[in-house]
Amino acid sequence: MTFRLGLTGSIGMGKSTTAAMFAAAGLPIWDADSAVHQLYARDGLAVSPISEICPEATMDGNVSRETLKRAIAADPGLLAKLEAITHPLVAADRAAFLAQTTADIAVLDTPLLFETSSQPEFHATLLVTAPADLQRQRVLQRPGMTEQHFQTLLSRQMPDAQKRSLATHIVETLDLSATEAYVKSLIAHIRARHA
Template sequence: MIVLGLTGSIGMGKSTVAQMFRDEGVPVFDADACVHELQGPDGRLVAAIETAFPGTTDSGGVNRAALGRAVLGDDSAMRRLEAIVHPAVQTERAAFLARHAASPLVVVDVPLLFETGGDKAVDKTLVVSAERAVQEARVLARPGMTKAKFAAILGRQMPDAEKRARADHVIATDIPLAETKAAVQRLIACMRGDEGR
């Protein structure tokens, strides 16, 4: 099995590319979706997050807006949150890899792959990238997003140029969707070929 770590800064099209892998039959572990489940109604991290950050949960689980206000811009608070969330995500990822042990290729979609040292736990890395103007337009079109919030998120992420320099593979997402899809298909064919050697 080849484990491909998929990453990219906010608004770079990572979710779209992850879906392209799924459409080609490649199992994808989505770290963000895992976090949503762990923090959702009856999620197993809700109590620990409420203890660490009182008033950030309700009947729907973690109130992401309230939690965001509690941790964004506060490195110490962010580290406390990460100490709760990251080990739980690692456990879920290990279970995913065990379930798909017979697959020649799996993708782990992790937004902060390089920032958290997660690139050391995968065989190859893929960064999705777009021009800054395209990225900004995508992000600012999201409900509730502001320039200040966008800047705070970017501040926690490694610069796109550095991610691209560290990646084994880079796929552009500011080109026609069909071209991005073709690049994904070529990469899958290449990696499945590598695995067979």
């Protein structure tokens, strides 16, 4: 049986970098954001249902994430409708990934793991975190990011302190080498306990 490790963290905490460290250690990674990108891409499974609730967000068989963001800002009720479409499709993609993997450990990069109460779907969870000032600095360095958009993203996510109380494991991403050492140690720990 494959051990399912749920990887999560708020924007700017170092989750993608940490996921890459697991991949470099040879573990298969499933990425919820990549799954959503595929669903929104040309003729993706979410395109047609999204065109029914927000026609202006679809063009040439794709979903425009920017147009969708503006539509949600104008009508916050649209987010729940969008989630009702995308969450089941993302869950099906994750299930297909797990059905195909033969690895002893699989890492499932799930940004809203705690927000969607998905903990029971994993054998353990790893919260990737960093101090708030470092998080803000990292996020505002991203192209096109504004303070307002950063605050909007934060408002949709559970506070870090609450996530810490729910996580099985926690890694602070202050230093790359320390984070990499933690990842290797965690893999060894999981293998030793669940071999």
